[in-house]
Amino acid sequence: MRLLMSSSDQDQGEIKRFANWKLDVGNGNISSIVSDESEVEISNDLFIITSDDHLSHLVDFANPNLLRNMSDYRYFQSKAILAPTLEYIEKVNDFVLTIFLGMENEYLSSDTICQADENEDIQQEWFTPEFLNDIKCSGLPNHKLTLKLGVAVMLLQNIDQTSGLNNGTRLIVNEIGNNVIGATVVTNRNIRDKVYIPRMNLIPSDSRLPFKFQLRQFPLTVCFAMTINKSRG
Incomplete structure (x- = not known):
């Protein structure tokens, strides 16, 4: 739904990459097992660090x-x-x-x-x-x-x-x-x-x-x- 509402090709590309990343997290494609727990690396642009x-x-x-x-x-x-x-x-x-x-x-x-x-x-x-x-x-x-x-x-x-x-x-x-x-x-x-x-x-x-x-x-x-x-x- 958010992809359909995007106002520009650049926004659509960013949202699509984010959507694919979320799917990969949910499917366990990019997680690593550490001490029986799954860990996922989150990119810095998703953190409040300023x-x-x-x-x-x-x-x-x-x-x-x-x-x-x-x-x-x-x-x-x-x-x-x-x-x-x-x-x-x-x-x-x-x-x-x-x-x-x-x-x-x-x-x-x-x-x-x-x-x-x-x-x-x-x-x-x-x-x-x-x-x-x-x-x-x-x-x-x-x-x-x-x-x-x-x-x-x-x-x-x-x-x-x-x-x-x-x-x-x-x-x-x-x-x-x-x-x-x-x-x-x-x-x-x-x-x-x-x-x-x-x-x-x-x-x-x-x-x-x-x-x-x-x-x-x-x-x-x-x-x-x-x-x-x-x-x-």
Whole structure:
């Protein structure tokens, strides 16, 4: 897909070489076995070696002139930092939030056990607010959501498919209220539409949890960085 979108023969050649290198890594063609582990040599042009502050350099590389372009919806359409785990995603997103000017707005979720699980053979005293607040599930917002005007966010639920407000749609925050967030759509259908996202009651579908709980929160997450799996759409 990236080869088809390349703008010049030179870019296409570089992307093709990189694509072939990734395939060779996956197929084990260029790795060597050292102490029962596979080692792959990575070329220097893929490393951040020009700065002591690697995270800052990575953000500048992926989002050059971020504050100058924050009002341009097209700027956020094709930019994202990818990482394999939520731990690194949160670290990058928290750092980018500090770059934006203005006051932070912090939203905390309200978490409760679902009524259907009240009679289950599980110790109810386990379900303290602190315990529920610390649970993190794929596809659900965290207990604490921090936003600023101008930041890029992603929808985590299908809200209105006819309007293009689907899981994975990216938006720019332009209004911040207590119970509603105003934003501009930058991906998917209806680009540049202004929409309002309310707080919602959300129930995780993670089969690994032996109980069901509900959190009331905005179905949003800051998305300057996202997981590799989440980016595939």
